[in-house]
Amino acid sequence: MSDSLDSRYGRTSQRPPLPRWVWVALAAAGIVLAIFFGIWVQRDQFDAAPEFKDTGHQILNADQVAISFEVVKAPDSTAVCAVKALNDAGAPVGWKEITIPASSATAGGTQVMEVRESFRTTETANAVTVDNCWTRR
Structure with a gap:
């Protein structure tokens, strides 16, 4: 069949x-x-992201804080770091993006920069830290 x-x-x-x-x-x-x-x-x-390290902070008054930190980046790149202030509950009460420009140093290698910046907060903060850093293209 x-x-x-x-x-x-x-x-x-x-x-x-x-x-x-x-x-x-x-x-x-x-x-x-x-x-x-x-x-x-x-x-x-x-494209190595900038590295950062908090080196200190200061509560200037009820609505202003200061932070100092180190950034390690390529000399020919511009970095942007976001810093934030936190209250007792850990909620953000202040935020600022800080631009670290490229330098005229010879390209290649790394560059360590000490940055100190103050910014305003909406209420009293008890901690200030770098949230993140990235390279601006």
Whole structure:
């Protein structure tokens, strides 16, 4: 009965399997694409983000604070650091973005800058800290 069905409807011929080199080429292409994707995703990490370290803060009065911190960055890049003041409950009561300009120093290496800045708060703060720093493009 199977022969009569085959003769009536036709039987598709079996396709020969792909050669081994095709599978190897596909696997190699997949690996190369995965590597390039990883580089693309991590590209921003190669542009090293500025590092920062709080060195002190001062509560000047009920509505003003001062912070001092160090920033380590590439000399030819402009960094922006966000600083915040917190109240007793840990809620932000002040915020400021501070721009640290590129210097005319020779490109390459790193540059350590000491930054001191004061800013206003909405109520009395008990802590002041650097929230984050990033490179401005």
